[in-house]
Amino acid sequence: MLITRIVHATLGIMMLASITACGTLQTAPPDIINRTPDHVQASLVRVTVTSQNYIFHRPWQQRPPVTHTAIGVVVAGGQVLVNASIVANQRYIELETLDTQEKQPGRVAVVDYEANLALVEPVNAAFSTDRTPFALSDDAGIGEHLTVLQVKPDGDIISASGEITSVELGVYSLNNYFLTYRVNSSLQYRFNNQTLPVVKADGLAGLVLRHNAAGQTIEVIAAPVIRHFLLDARNGDYEGFPTAGFHFGQTLDPQLRRYIEVPDPIEGIYVQKVIKGGPADRAGLQAGDVITRIGAHELFNTGQYQDPLYGKTSAVHLIRTLAQVGDRITFTVYRDGALLPLDVILDHRRPDEYLVPPYIVDQAPEYLIVGGMVLQELSMPYLREYGNDWVTDAPIHLLYYQQNQDYLNGEEAREKIVIVTEVIPTPYTIGYENLNNVVVAKVNGKAIGKLGDVRTALASPLNGFHKIELRQHPRVLYLDPKELPMIDQIITQRYRIPIPPLGMDNKPMHPDRGSIQPDTNTAGE
Incomplete structure (x- = not known):
């Protein structure tokens, strides 16, 4: 398990296909599929995005444009919440109301490719004046029921309900780990929409992350993750989800505990690696330390803490979602037979700060x-x-x-x-x-x-x-x-391949406007 964001990727092959499928309709039990009140239409927007990904093995080329649709959720301020995967490398965005079929060009306001969340806004703000924002629901726990909203091509809304069977960290886009609701249900109706809202009572509980049709399991981006994203975006200077900058492992192995000389009463996580220059490194954390407490939460040997709603939950959730960039959190560390406090100021690790960047999006390689x-x-x-x-x-x-x-x-x-x-x-x-x-x-x-x-x-x-x-x-x-x-x-x-400049003062050589005159001895070769 990693506290650092182990992110891999190109967004062109992110898990978009998880909730897309054919347009055929399948029957479903009447207790699962229900029509949603018409007023919900004013809170949802169809988002159509044309995107064009880069070919990293041919960095001067792009793949053919593709078009995807999503069902976005209107939030406070008139912006529309969607999965980030649909706006990656976007070329054009169109918003359409479900009730009046009014259309308006859109643009990306905030995007987080690690949490797979984005806010899109209309170019003309008047588009959102008569839209009803969806309030965020309370956090949901095991045993509660959530409802997935699906939208037919004609704008009618169909709902599918299911029970939460587990709440735990799951893989989001780019192999980032965030809190996930797993709902026992299936999407009987599929209309190629790559964002589907999930509601609890009258509030937004999440967005569909992926759907396993065979296992009848829907994985949902949990409300705490969306709340963190919206709160950060509201401040106007989006900073992203924080990290502490270290790798850790469990301390269940008796031989490991003897090797690092940790007595039986001490529980916590074993620090395997501290990333140089990261928050934990600046705070003085060392490889070989055992972290017994993060803030007010005691840690188990499994790398978990006791969450009041979810039960035993990964310590990663404490740092990545429950805290913000810039927060100061006290780590209690067992080192050399004594417990000592370390104040860690959390920070965001940008993709360009990795030796091998996990993603390069919205720009040419x-x-x-x-x-x-x-x-x-x-x-x-x-x-x-x-x-x-x-x-x-x-x-x-x-x-x-x-x-x-x-x-x-x-x-x-x-x-x-x-x-x-x-x-x-x-x-x-x-x-x-x-x-x-x-x-x-x-x-x-x-x-x-x-x-x-x-x-x-x-x-x-x-x-x-x-x-x-x-x-x-x-x-x-x-x-x-x-x-x-x-x-x-x-x-x-x-080959008509553009040549990037080798010097700051050089102009790039383009196939249609070469900066060097042809050499008569080589031009014909």
């Missing part, structure tokens, strides 16, 4: 082309391009960086991992045209910790050549700086 070699920073979206089985199909040495990024020290510590993803064939790349997925260690003798370092290093050739040192075979490559413009010209003309 950055890349360089040097002598035909395509250079990128390793990211989860890049690894996920290997398909659903990327964990086994992606190169193992790249998976090593992703899986161990918080544990790498010494020589391996760097801001990012720069890799040669492929080589674009030209007459100048014969001999290494099959090179791919190798890690760049140095360029012209300078260590490479991010893509920007490559630009800096290329300004200083060694003895008239660029020396590229790699961590895998062939280990070293030499490039003639005088040939780079000719190689770029061939690539732009033959």
